Amino acid sequence: MSGVYDDPWAYELACSFRDVPAEVEVLLGWCAEQGLAPRTALELAAGPAEHAREFARRGLAATALDLNPRMCAYAAREAEKAGVALEVVEGDMTRFALGRRFDLIATMLDSTSHLMTLDAFVAHLRRAAAHLSPGGLYVVEMSHPRDRLGDDPSVSTGWTVERDGVRASVRWGEPSDRLDPVTQIADDHVTMTITGEGAESRVVRDVVPYRFWTATELDAAIRLAGGLEVAAQYGDFGAGEDAVPLADPEAWRMITLLRPR
Numbered sequence: 684m685s686g687v688y689d690d691p692w693a694y695e696l697a698c699s700f701r702d703v704p705a706e707v708e709v710l711l712g713w714c715a716e717q718g719l720a721p722r723t724a725l726e727l728a729a730g731p732a733e734h735a736r737e738f739a740r741r742g743l744a745a746t747a748l749d750l751n752p753r754m755c756a757y758a759a760r761e762a763e764k765a766g767v768a769l770e771v772v773e774g775d776m777t778r779f780a781l782g783r784r785f786d787l788i789a790t791m792l793d794s795t796s797h798l799m800t801l802d803a804f805v806a807h808l809r810r811a812a813a814h815l816s817p818g819g820l821y822v823v824e825m826s827h828p829r830d831r832l833g834d835d836p837s838v839s840t841g842w843t844v845e846r847d848g849v850r851a852s853v854r855w856g857e858p859s860d861r862l863d864p865v866t867q868i869a870d871d872h873v874t875m876t877i878t879g880e881g882a883e884s885r886v887v888r889d890v891v892p893y894r895f896w897t898a899t900e901l902d903a904a905i906r907l908a909g910g911l912e913v914a915a916q917y918g919d920f921g922a923g924e925d926a927v928p929l930a931d932p933e934a935w936r937m938i939t940l941l942r943p944r
């Protein structure tokens with residue numbers, strides 16, 4: 684069965700509620716605040732690699748890594764179409780060995796929810812640490828713990844987006860998708876209904892396992908991995924006076940900046 688990640692175009696459309704250039708601007712703003720002017724960037728679990736492509740557009744030497752060959756092929760094709768240089772690597776974020784270091788590494792949109800065990804998370808952080816330049820930053824964007832632990836989740840599981848006359852109605856998770864209280868894993872049922880491509884609408888369905896990580900588990904994984912320490916944490920994309928602390932009531936993401944210890 685083909686899933687949501689096997690249809691990169693539909694996945695990118697579904698995620699087009701984001702303003703990727705604005706997010707990249709903030710990522711680079713945080714780098715500047717940490718005294719870093721990155722020249723090389725690596726996006727992990729990059730999917731269509733929208734952030735890596737934006738880094739490349741801004742002149743960074745950019746690399747994107749993903750496990751899914753269709754995502755990799757799509758990212759490479761879109762970069763070529765846009766006329767930007769992007770290196771694309773098919774690989775696992777817990778095992779990759781690229782033989783060089785990067786000034787900035789980023790894992791966006793809760794892709795660490797695909798790390799199902801503490802061992803996998805620790806292995807991932809060790810790989811990231813091994814690929815980070817001295818003085819570099821690893822930025823990990825995760826969902827805010829309030830979404831799973833609070834009474835009032837800040838993120839809706841249903842949304843609609845429209846781009847170039849094509850509309851996607853997305854449901855990422857159903858009320859019946861309960862988090863297993865022992866494993867902290869939920870089987871999220873995903874449905875994307877795409878209309879406007881042609882005569883008929885198309886429905887993409889999938890079940891995507893989601894591992895919920897708390898803030899304290901993240902802290903423990905960082906300490907277990909060694910080699911990295913927290914430089915800053917934010918609750919949304921905002922730098923300087925627009926920065927949103929993780930504990931702010933308006934916070935809706937858990938974004939952690941890690942630097943080499």
Ligand SMILES: C[S@@+](CC[C@H](N)C(=O)[O-])C[C@H]1O[C@@H](n2cnc3c(N)ncnc32)[C@H](O)[C@@H]1O
Pocket residue numbers: 688698727728729730731732733748749750751754774775776777790791792793794797
């Ligand atoms: C939610 S998508 C996020 C894609 C991208 N980060 C974004 O912001 O749109 C998660 C991606 O993680 C990839 N993935 C899952 N497990 C992975 C692993 N172990 N190593 C590398 N990529 C992985 C999937 O193929 C998928 O493209």
